[in-house]
Amino acid sequence: MRTAKKIAALCMACVLCVLLTGCHGSRDSSAFVIPAAFDTGRDYEITFWAKNDTNKTQTAIYEKAIADFETLYPNIKVNIRLYTDYGRIYNDVITNIATGTTPNVCITYPDHIATYLTGNHVVAPLDELFTDAQYGLGGSEVRFDSPAVDQVVPQFLEECKIGGSYYAIPFMRSTEALYINKTFVEQLGYTLPDVLTWDFVWEVSDAAARKDAEGTFLLNGQKTMIPFIYKSTDNMMIQMLRQLDAPYSTDDGQILIFSDTTKGLLRTVRDHVQAGAFSTFKISSYPGNFLNAGQCVFAVDSTAGATWMGTHAPHMDIAADQVADFELAVRPIPQFDPENPVMISQGPSICVFNKEDPQLVLASWLFAQYLISSDVQIAYSETEGYVPVTLKAQQDARYRDYLSRKGQDNDQYYSVKLEAAQLLMDNTANTFVTPVFNGSASLRDAAGQLIEEVTKAVHRKKTVDESFMDSLYDQVNSLYRLDQISGQQNAGAESREMGPLPGTAISLLAALAAAWVLIAAYWLRGVLKRKKR
Amino acid sequence: MKKFLAFALAMMMLALTACAVAEDTKTVMSHADYVAAELETEVTVEAYVQAKQSWWDNKATIYTQDEDGAYFIYNMPISQEEYDALVPGTKIRVTGYKSEWSGEVEITDAEYEVVEADPFIAEAVDVTDLLGKDELIDHQNELVSVKGVTVEAYDESGAAFAYKDPVGKTDDLYFKVSKDGETYEFCVEFYLCGQDTDVYKAVEALNVGDVIDLEGFLYWYNGANLQATVLTLAE
Known part of the structure; x- marks a missing residue:
């Protein structure tokens, strides 16, 4: 009888294991092989x-x-x-x-x-x-x-x-474009170049941040002015690093972003936040809203957001009576070397x-x-x-015709939208993408978070010094588990294939392990009993 | 040596106690103090959960309120289990930074703890007469009601409302109402009131010209942007 119970228990354990393994295995399809012909007889x-x-x-x-x-x-x-x-x-x-x-x-x-x-x-x-x-x-x-x-x-x-x-x-x-209130730039006494340097943007932004004794901004006569707003700070950091040919990551996933160059860029951001010249989408709001309200000089956003930019934009998120009348210019994002512009290529696949x-x-x-x-x-x-x-x-002739109609209306042929598209077509050879690996999405988030945290810290009147930077590096490294990503890449290709599993998969694997532990315990118990006898 | 060790131990205990006390004695602000506090300063408030707007990626966005006013807690780190336990009426102490995003004043980078107290659920304040007035912002994030407003065409199509996601219908609903010649854009925030809620269905059934009563939270996005939770046809 005891033997029968043992066999039954073992069978149950095995069945459980098989079920659990089968369940997990169902997630792994076989490698795809192209069929000889597409079966059109099926739905x-x-x-x-x-x-x-x-x-x-x-x-x-x-x-x-x-x-x-x-x-x-x-x-x-x-x-x-x-x-x-x-x-x-x-x-x-x-x-x-x-x-x-x-x-x-x-x-x-x-x-x-x-x-x-x-x-x-x-x-x-x-x-x-x-x-x-x-x-x-x-x-x-x-x-x-x-x-x-x-x-x-x-x-x-x-x-x-x-x-x-x-x-x-x-x-x-x-890609990203710099949407500019050209009227403001000229009002400040500057002439807009074809390609703007970071120094130019920071200088004009600092000038635009000046207020009178009552706290009213001299440039727009309003209480609100954020001269330079960046929508995607991860792109901002990534592009600045690439323009400087500075480390970000290796192709196979070594994390290199926590460098002195990055610190230098963060110090620049800090200085201009302190001057009231810079903020971000996450901290303030959509760049286009401030731009359209005459509360921003430079707004960096995707070319895919062009229809939200400008006095006559087909999409508008602020009330009509808040929209300012200004001349808008579209330029590549700011550059360190304007002779050799570099910008990110982005977009869905x-x-x-x-x-x-x-x-x-x-x-x-x-x-x-x-x-x-x-x-x-x-x-x-x-x-x-x-x-x-x-x-x-x-x-295609249809697309060429579309491009040729720039500015014919403020909808289908909205000039800002067509200029933004043209900007990428003119600069396709100047685009880049960051290396893709398991964890590259986290690294991208971390890149932006560095700028966000520095900006927030300045707003919150914290001291942003070397010690802050070191602590920020540790915090961001840990938050995005970048040390683990680097560790995974170090462990070689095999471990890259075995990146972090989703929670449910981990639960199933845990159940599988528990089943094996139970089997082992049951077997051990039997052995001990036999020894006792 | 023993005396020295005992002394050192006593000093350590004292230091630890002092730290703990300091941690516990963050001054809880009144709502008036909170309103008066500058942006980007640290604030500590106590309030009662009124509604949970969303939980995603281990962060929650919550409407809280007490007898004096409301606080919007944005993206507060919290586990799913803790979030589930924060039922409406629960009193919490929140420490974070007073921030502003497109006019919405909120507490960000927040931490919280549950405070033992009898539950409190706010009653909606009628702000109909404040629509279009500067005083409306005094009720920001509170549970409010708006009565006898008329549904206007949302866009040039003439529809009474618009889906943010017209295909899957798994996102916000937008609609416009007017009162005394002024038009206001309100919404049903999907994560607050999803497609199976009465208010979502009620907006889907709206017709231009309907006169309605609304209840909801007075969110702000470049102006008042009520997030409706209850919609009824006005009597």
């Missing part, structure tokens, strides 16, 4: 997670793209879920990796994809799909006018390469998630590919200061 339903910029036109374009695609492929149904925040897409994808319920197609950033790749075969590699003669880019069996690989802007395509393989295709590209059914992955790929067809690219890029990611779309 497919794919989920597409996308982001819009609180822009109804973008939503309409997604809906039209889906409708057009479903007409071309009646057996593929696309369900869209829209987000207004990339961070939430990232968070939801991570959660759904644990439960094996990732979307099929997702608009996201390469930094985020690098984390998705910590699971086995979670994201479909696209190298072979790009060049597949039938279903690849420009493939013979694709039912729409798809761009060939060499028609995708090479810089943008390279940004989608992670660890030697392509895991995404670019969807839209933007598209990744395809791997599934057990390769036909479903192929259907997902076809939809992803449709999103870079000229129809979608041109329509979407015109909603903001985005640039199409394919040369095919950029050279």
Whole structure:
């Protein structure tokens, strides 16, 4: 009887283990292999997670793209879920990796994809799909006018390469632009150059921060003036470091940002915050709101935010009676070496998630590919200061015609929007991206946090000295676990593949371990009992 | 030697006690003191949780209020379990920095502790007569009511409201109301009142011209931006 109980208990433990292991294993799909042919005799339903910029036109374009695609492929149904925040897409994808319920197609950033790749075969590699003669880019069996690989802007395509393989295709590209109240700059006695240096921006900003005895700003006659506001401080730090050719990280994830150069930049930020010349989006609000209210001289924001900038902007977040009348100029972000401008390339990419059914992955790929067809690219890029990611779309007569109509109205052809898009097209060769690795998203956040903390500390009248900087480095390093990221990269490629697991996966693994402990305990108990006897 | 060790130990205990006392004696401000405090200074207040706007990435945004006024606690670090335990009515002591973002005065970089007390839930203050007046800001972040306002077309489409996410309907709802010739933009903040709440559904059912009563928290975004929690058709 006792033996039977033991066998039964062992069987139960084994079953539990198998179940738990099976459960965990269900998250790991097999490597994707392109089917010989797309099975059009079956119906497919794919989920597409996308982001819009609180822009109804973008939503309409997604809906039209889906409708057009479903007409071309009646057996593929696309369900869209829209987000207004990339961070939430990232968070939801991570959660759904644990439960094996990732979307099929997702608009996201390469930094985020690098984390998705910590699971086995979670994201479909696209190298072979790009060049597949039938279903690849420009493939013979694709039912729409798809761009060939060499028609995708090479810089943008390279940004989608992670660890030697392509895991995404670019969807839209933007950079940051300096939106300037030119009227104010000239009022202060300066002439606006084509490319502004950081020194110029700081000098004009300090001048714009002067107040009279009653605390009214001399430049605008108002009680509020933030001469220079930066929307994305992570980009600010990253671009300043790159312009100085200063350390940020290695390609394989060594964290190098905590350097003397970074401290020097932070001291500059400190000095100009103290002068009342600088603040950030997180601390104050949207740069465009201050710019449009005549309360800001220099606003750095994405070219994809161009429709919110200027007296006659089609999008406006402040009351009409608060909008100031001024001449707006669009320039590249401030530079240390204006002869050799350097700016970030940013913008969403598209990744395809791997599934057990390769036909479903192929259907997902076809939809992803449709999103870079000229129809979608041109329509979407015109909603903001985005640039199409394919040369095919950029050279399309419809797009050339669009660019030629700059300023014809303050909506479709809003001059600031078109100038912002042109800025990136003129500077594509001057763009860069930061290395992508598991943890690069955290490093990016940390880069911005350094500026945010210094700015806050000055506002809060704290002493921002060497000791503060050292303490800030420790705090940010710990908050974003950058020491662990560096440690992971040190441990080599194998450990890079085994990055931090989501909480649910950790729970399952813990349960698995507990099951093995119980088995061991049960076995040990039996051994001890036998010894006693 | 023993005496020396005993003395050293006593001094250490004294120092530790002094630290603990210093930690505990952060002066709790009255609401008037809080209003008078300069921006970017450290503040400590005690108030009762009224509504929880959101929890994400281990940070919570919470409406709190006492008999004298309201405090908006923004992105306070807190675990999901602790957040769940902060039911409306719970008294908390919050220390953080008084900050301002687009006109919204809030406490940021905050820490909190629960204070034992009988629960308190504020009653909505009728601010209808203050709409468009400078005095309205005195009620910022409070639970307020606005009565007998008329629904206006939200945009050129003529719709009575707009979804921030028209496809998934998993984001805020915006609508405009007018009173005495002035128009105000209000919203249903999705993380405060999601798509399954009565107020979300009530806004979805609005028609231009409806006369409605509203209750909600008086958030500020470049002006009054009521985050509605209750909507009824006016009698």
